[in-house]
Amino acid sequence: MLSIFDLSLFLNGFPIKTARKDLKKIQAISKEDFEKYSIDKRKEIVNFHLKNNPFYSQFVGETEYKNWESLPIMTKKELQTPLQSRLSNGYKEKYYSNKTSGSSGIPFIFAKDKYCHALTWAVIQDRFGSIGIDFNSSLQARFYGIPLDFIGKTKERIKDFLSYRYRFPVFDLSDAFMETVVDKFQKNQFIYINGYTSSVVLFAKYLKKKKLHLKTICPSINYCVVTSEMLFEEDKTLLESQFGVPIINEYGASELDLIAFTNTVNEWELNSETLFIEILDKDNQVVPNGKEGRIVITSLYNKAHPFIRYDIGDVGIIDEKSSFKKPILKKLIGRTNDVAYLPSGKTTPGLTFYYITKSIIEDDGNVKEFVVKQTKIDTFEIEYCSEIALTEDQLQKIILAITSYLESGLHFTFKRKEKIERTPSGKLKQFISEIK
Numbered sequence: 001m002l003s004i005f006d007l008s009l010f011l012n013g014f015p016i017k018t019a020r021k022d023l024k025k026i027q028a029i030s031k032e033d034f035e036k037y038s039i040d041k042r043k044e045i046v047n048f049h050l051k052n053n054p055f056y057s058q059f060v061g062e063t064e065y066k067n068w069e070s071l072p073i074m075t076k077k078e079l080q081t082p083l084q085s086r087l088s089n090g091y092k093e094k095y096y097s098n099k100t101s102g103s104s105g106i107p108f109i110f111a112k113d114k115y116c117h118a119l120t121w122a123v124i125q126d127r128f129g130s131i132g133i134d135f136n137s138s139l140q141a142r143f144y145g146i147p148l149d150f151i152g153k154t155k156e157r158i159k160d161f162l163s164y165r166y167r168f169p170v171f172d173l174s175d176a177f178m179e180t181v182v183d184k185f186q187k188n189q190f191i192y193i194n195g196y197t198s199s200v201v202l203f204a205k206y207l208k209k210k211k212l213h214l215k216t217i218c219p220s221i222n223y224c225v226v227t228s229e230m231l232f233e234e235d236k237t238l239l240e241s242q243f244g245v246p247i248i249n250e251y252g253a254s255e256l257d258l259i260a261f262t263n264t265v266n267e268w269e270l271n272s273e274t275l276f277i278e279i280l281d282k283d284n285q286v287v288p289n290g291k292e293g294r295i296v297i298t299s300l301y302n303k304a305h306p307f308i309r310y311d312i313g314d315v316g317i318i319d320e321k322s323s324f325k326k327p328i329l330k331k332l333i334g335r336t337n338d339v340a341y342l343p344s345g346k347t348t349p350g351l352t353f354y355y356i357t358k359s360i361i362e363d364d365g366n367v368k369e370f371v372v373k374q375t376k377i378d379t380f381e382i383e384y385c386s387e388i389a390l391t392e393d394q395l396q397k398i399i400l401a402i403t404s405y406l407e408s409g410l411h412f413t414f415k416r417k418e419k420i421e422r423t424p425s426g427k428l429k430q431f432i433s434e435i436k
Contacts, residue, residue: 023122193223
């Protein structure tokens with residue numbers, strides 16, 4: 001019998017039971033045969049898109065698969081065209097779609113076929129299940145953003161109910177808000193935390209300042225899972241000290257899948273079942289394990305939309321002790337977000353701009369890149385790169401969205417640029433604070 005979370009997936013057309021069975025079959029493939037499985041799946045998905053996806057066959061410039069290394073690297077810029085132009089034949093009506101977070105500064109709309117999306121959830125459930133967390137029965141304390149419009153907020157609250165979680169919106173991380181968080185932990189039997197790294201770290205800092213220990217306040221808490229931003233070693237130590245539970249590091253991308261998750265022996269294990277992950281140098285050559293390079297990922301099961309040799313925009317290192325079936329992510333470089341400090345004393349994570357992005361980007365690919373800089377306590381500078389300059393109405397809409405998420409009395413300037421500067425690592429950081 002399907003439980004409430006699985007039932008919600010099933011009713012939305014995602015074949016979760018089939019996906020879960022298929023995932024177990026993939027995991028049962030021997031270590032010796034796993035490389036062949038990956039090679040076969042890569043060839044299969046490339047051939048499918050060359051035959052059924054005009055966007056991809058035009059991008060490759062071929063109609064037949066020749067060899068893996070000759071396939072071009074796909075970047076986010078190539079995907080900033082209307083979604084319908086990128087969908088495969090046979091998948092133009094039935095698919096799952098969403099917007100990327102824009103945390104890289106390059107937002108776009110993507111699609112997955114429903115089986116692929118079910119496999120994504122099967123992988124997520126498998127990883128969380130490995131540490132004893134069941135989405136149907138383990139109460140989650142969720143440190144995430146939430147849309148402020150009625151429809152968007154209602155949808156997220158329904159998802160929270162179906163996923164058995166209580167959400168702490170992260171747009172206000174003041175001491176007054178943290179008091180209410182502590183009160184909720186005292187009154188509820190939360191099993192685990194899941195949330196943006198910076199927000200969870202700020203909660204731990206508040207506990208330390210108040211000389212509080214989470215396991216004492218909420219004895220039922222067993223794990224803390226941080227996601228979406230870099231987890232530095234000193235922050236991990238702080239979390240372990242103030243929470244009294246193991247800290248799990250999750251790395252994922254909404255357009256792809258769960259990419260890496262801390263396993264039971266404290267390794268950051270990459271997803272080799274539904275993804276193929278390469279580390280490439282500036283010349284698009286694979287680097288040896290232990291060497292730093294660009295993270296390039298192939299989705300092995302997405303037939304609705306090609307993500308083949310897709311440069312996610314991050315830099316990382318695969319551990320030397322990795323095997324083909326069990327690759328280990330040794331280090332992830334460049335996924336950091338600053339915290340914004342506001343005149344009222346409110347603090348809010350840089351990923352707040354993820355939700356602002358979602359409210360302003362459109363499916364025409366006009367805004368190619370953007371960054372938000374906090375230059376003073378009350379002043380923000382927004383740089384953007386677009387084909388057509390934003391109109392005054394569009395600029396006012398952005399200001400209204402930011403004000404509704406943050407607070408009134410803030411000042412904004414907009415600069416349209418031909419090119420937006422990147423960090424030394426090549427990463428485009430969406431939010432930069434110049435406040436000391």
